Amino acid sequence: MAFESLTEKLQNVFKNLRSKGRLTEEDVKTALKEVKMALLEADVNFRVVKQFVKAVEERAVGQDVMNGLNPGQMVIKIVNEEMITLMGSETTEIAMQPGKAVTVIMMAGLQGAGKTTATAKIAGKLKTKGKKSLLAACDIYRPAAVEQLQINGKKMDVDVFSMGTDHRPVEIAQEAVAYAKKNGHNVVILDTAGRLHIDEDMMKELQEIKEKVSVHQTLLVVDAMTGQDAVNVAREFDEKVGIDGVVLSKMDGDTRGGAALSIKAVTGKPILYVSMGEKLSDMEQFYPDRMANRILGMGDVLSLIEKAQESIDLDEEKSRDMAGRMKKGKFDFEDYLESMRQMRNMGGLSSILGMLPGMGGRGADLESMVDEKQLKHMEAVVLSMTKQERRNPKLLNPQRKHRIARGAGVDIAVVNRFIKQFEQAQKMMKQFGGGKKGRGRFGGFPGMGGRLPF
Amino acid sequence: MSEEKKGFFARLKAGLAKTRDNIVRGIDSVFSGFSAIDDDFYEELEEILIMGDIGVNATTRIIERLRGQIRERHIKEPSECKQLLIEGIREQMRVDDTAYDFEKEQSVILVIGVNGVGKTTSVGKLAGKLKDQGKKVLIAAADTFRAAAGDQLAEWARRAEVPMVGGNEGADPASVVFDAVNAAKARGVDVLLIDTAGRLHNKKNLMEELRKINRIIDREYPGVHRENLIVLDGTTGQNALVQAREFGEVADLTGIILTKMDGTAKGGIAVAIQSELNVPVKYIGVGETIDDLQKFNSDDFVNALFEI
Numbered sequence: 001m002a003f004e005s006l007t008e009k010l011q012n013v014f015k016n017l018r019s020k021g022r023l024t025e026e027d028v029k030t031a032l033k034e035v036k037m038a039l040l041e042a043d044v045n046f047r048v049v050k051q052f053v054k055a056v057e058e059r060a061v062g063q064d065v066m067n068g069l070n071p072g073q074m075v076i077k078i079v080n081e082e083m084i085t086l087m088g089s090e091t092t093e094i095a096m097q098p099g100k101a102v103t104v105i106m107m108a109g110l111q112g113a114g115k116t117t118a119t120a121k122i123a124g125k126l127k128t129k130g131k132k133s134l135l136a137a138c139d140i141y142r143p144a145a146v147e148q149l150q151i152n153g154k155k156m157d158v159d160v161f162s163m164g165t166d167h168r169p170v171e172i173a174q175e176a177v178a179y180a181k182k183n184g185h186n187v188v189i190l191d192t193a194g195r196l197h198i199d200e201d202m203m204k205e206l207q208e209i210k211e212k213v214s215v216h217q218t219l220l221v222v223d224a225m226t227g228q229d230a231v232n233v234a235r236e237f238d239e240k241v242g243i244d245g246v247v248l249s250k251m252d253g254d255t256r257g258g259a260a261l262s263i264k265a266v267t268g269k270p271i272l273y274v275s276m277g278e279k280l281s282d283m284e285q286f287y288p289d290r291m292a293n294r295i296l297g298m299g300d301v302l303s304l305i306e307k308a309q310e311s312i313d314l315d316e317e318k319s320r321d322m323a324g325r326m327k328k329g330k331f332d333f334e335d336y337l338e339s340m341r342q343m344r345n346m347g348g349l350s351s352i353l354g355m356l357p358g359m360g361g362r363g364a365d366l367e368s369m370v371d372e373k374q375l376k377h378m379e380a381v382v383l384s385m386t387k388q389e390r391r392n393p394k395l396l397n398p399q400r401k402h403r404i405a406r407g408a409g410v411d412i413a414v415v416n417r418f419i420k421q422f423e424q425a426q427k428m429m430k431q432f433g434g435g436k437k438g439r440g441r442f443g444g445f446p447g448m449g450g451r452l453p454f
Numbered sequence: 455m456s457e458e459k460k461g462f463f464a465r466l467k468a469g470l471a472k473t474r475d476n477i478v479r480g481i482d483s484v485f486s487g488f489s490a491i492d493d494d495f496y497e498e499l500e501e502i503l504i505m506g507d508i509g510v511n512a513t514t515r516i517i518e519r520l521r522g523q524i525r526e527r528h529i530k531e532p533s534e535c536k537q538l539l540i541e542g543i544r545e546q547m548r549v550d551d552t553a554y555d556f557e558k559e560q561s562v563i564l565v566i567g568v569n570g571v572g573k574t575t576s577v578g579k580l581a582g583k584l585k586d587q588g589k590k591v592l593i594a595a596a597d598t599f600r601a602a603a604g605d606q607l608a609e610w611a612r613r614a615e616v617p618m619v620g621g622n623e624g625a626d627p628a629s630v631v632f633d634a635v636n637a638a639k640a641r642g643v644d645v646l647l648i649d650t651a652g653r654l655h656n657k658k659n660l661m662e663e664l665r666k667i668n669r670i671i672d673r674e675y676p677g678v679h680r681e682n683l684i685v686l687d688g689t690t691g692q693n694a695l696v697q698a699r700e701f702g703e704v705a706d707l708t709g710i711i712l713t714k715m716d717g718t719a720k721g722g723i724a725v726a727i728q729s730e731l732n733v734p735v736k737y738i739g740v741g742e743t744i745d746d747l748q749k750f751n752s753d754d755f756v757n758a759l760f761e762i
């Protein structure tokens with residue numbers, strides 16, 4: 001499908017670009033072009049996409065590229081975070097009236113959105129929380145809508161209130177609330193008829209119900225497969241009737257569900273539930289992270305990002321541990337390799353130095369002090385050691401040193417000098433870490449011209 | 455929410471509010487607002503097409519084709535470009551004269567689609583339409599799954615004044631179809647309309663059930679004119695293309711009923727479906743009464759798409 005190739009495209013665009021520290025404007029623009037396509041394919045409204053992408057661009061340019069990610073992936077990471085923030089909200093439950101008061105919930109939405117099914121599902125959900133719901137059949141227009149609700153109610157073992165199809169919905173709603181108060185229900189859910197957001201009379205009907213019945217929560221049910229028009233629907237319902245939350249239906253399909261982003265963007269109202277099937281138990285909480293992943297359709301990139309994040313967390317742990325090892329003078333050649341690897345991941349020694357406070361502008365200056373070639377030699381030497389030798393430098397007898405020199409392609413003198421410098425540094429670390437007064441610096445760490453602290 | 459995040463959200467909302475009045479905007483403003491055919495111009499065209507749910511891929515194809523034509527014919531005027539674009543889509547969407555041949559023969563119309571798109575309503579409207587033409591119509595209620603589906607269709611049968619078979623909740627839909635086909639043959643019915651349960655195309659067993667139903671009709675009624683109409687909600691986005699593809703896998707589609715075209719959605723996904731799967735729109739639904747079904751007219755469709 002087209003979506004997979006979008007991910008691939010993104011990979012290809014950035015294949016030759018290594019992490020370069022910061023995201024440039026070009027990196028961001030290139031990546032966002034693909035993101036834009038993905039969002040549009042997912043049915044996020046064109047205008048929403050435009051605004052969203054612009055906002056992400058502003059945030060992303062100049063940000064640091066995380067270890068293990070290319071610039072494109074870094075942009076995706078930011079996009080994903082922004083989507084989660086945008087779609088998430090602090091409200092995740094239907095707000096209930098306090099105490100014994102009856103909470104009135106009104107369901108609203110277009111025709112065929114899935115209101116009747118959602119009505120029964122919500123009642124089932126509330127039942128598990130000890131609430132006793134009454135479903136009110138206010139759809140007097142669609143043939144057999146009342147019967148459908150009655151059957152669903154029976155299946156869920158929830159009471160249904162109906163007055164046939166000869167009374168006005170507002171009347172039915174009023175009667176239902178009165179009935180609930182008398183019969184010990186603490187929730188009334190009004191199942192209303194599907195209607196077009198541009199149908200003035202039908203929208204007035206909902207306004208009237210809201211006024212006369214004092215509805216506490218109005219939930220908009222939206223088909224997850226809705227296309228570009230979702231913004232119009234959501235805005236009209238919110239402006240004309242006023243909604244408190246959104247239920248996304250038919251999420252068990254394979255739609256990317258971009259409508260969720262559009263709706264949240266135009267209304268700001270929380271998405272409370274996702275309806276996942278025809279079985280009346282299939283109602284789930286809304287998870288913005290899952291939804292973002294689904295809309296973006298770049299699960300593979302996102303899991304890569306996750307991995308990179310994990311490895312950073314892991315690195316942080318390791319480096320903390322390494323500091324401890326240094327203090328104890330236990331810093332061995334394994335640790336040396338690891339520190340070199342981390343340094344490279346972070347963009348090389350010079351970029352690290354550039355980030356250190358007070359060293360800002362002097363990056364180039366400092367860089368000249370670092371002998372990268374020598375560093376490479378040192379690494380080759382260490383890599384030619386066996387794991388045991390790295391862990392326990394005392395094993396290094398002349399025979400082994402000769403073998404290592406051959407393996408690293410350097411003179412034996414280089415190996416000797418390196419090992420000697422290493423042992424000195426190790427001693428100094430121990431002094432320093434042990435609280436004894438050092439000489440102010442670690443001094444002569446191999447490969448650093450003996451001038452830079454490490 | 456942190457201050458920064460709020461800012462981001464507020465920006466997005468404000469941006470939308472600003473453009474809200476333009477959301478439904480005619481192509482005329484695009485064409486008249488441009489004096490030259492440049493990148494901005496193409497971008498605006500793209501926006502209109504995508505906002506109509508035509509989708510990124512089909513839009514890209516359409517724009518590419520347009521660019522080619524403009525180069526070939528040395529067109530410089532945006533207004534000429536407009537004509538080309540509109541005509542291209544209009545031609546593509548035009549229905550063959552043979553599209554409604556089923557009206558002249560004995561036929562079985564199987565109506566399928568995902569949940570809530572308007573299958574039952576469309577069956578009712580079609581029954582009314584055909585009955586008005588003097589046809590002998592029979593309706594089969596093969597949605598034995600959804601609560602009160604049979605009652606709903608029975609009401610439509612009453613409105614259309616045609617008989618209905620099946621409709622018992624829990625019955626085997628395949629056997630309802632088997633019985634209906636044989637009843638149609640026995641009674642010399644002109645058109646048998648079959649309403650099926652809504653099913654999402656990614657539910658394997660439900661799709662297999664449909665395949666079986668389709669086979670039963672073929673087997674039980676060889677030589678009858680077959681129509682397999684998929685009902686698509688005009689409000690649906692790109693998923694409608696997947697729906698058409700997947701339903702076409704289990705039952706060859708002969709046409710689309712595009713519903714809820716009385717709303718503000720444009721149903722542009724039908725353009726993508728037409729170009730990718732070559733399935734024509736045959737009817738559009740424009741409301742909830744029995745008369746709210748029209749034969750598809752590509753002129754009207756294109757005019758609505760571009761709001762002219």
Ligand SMILES: Nc1nc2c(ncn2[C@@H]2O[C@H](COP(=O)(O)OP(=O)(O)OP(=O)(O)O)[C@@H](O)[C@H]2O)c(=O)[nH]1
Nearest residue numbers: 111112569570571572573574575652714739740741
């Ligand atoms: N505005 C409008 N509403 C429509 C149209 N067609 C159907 N509806 C409404 O859409 C809702 C669902 O229609 P149904 O005919 O029950 O849909 P269905 O596909 O049979 O639904 P399931 O059998 O539950 O899958 C009903 O409220 C219909 O009145 C249309 O063209 N315009």
Ligand SMILES: [Mg+2]
Nearest residue numbers: 573574597603
């Ligand atoms: Mg139906």
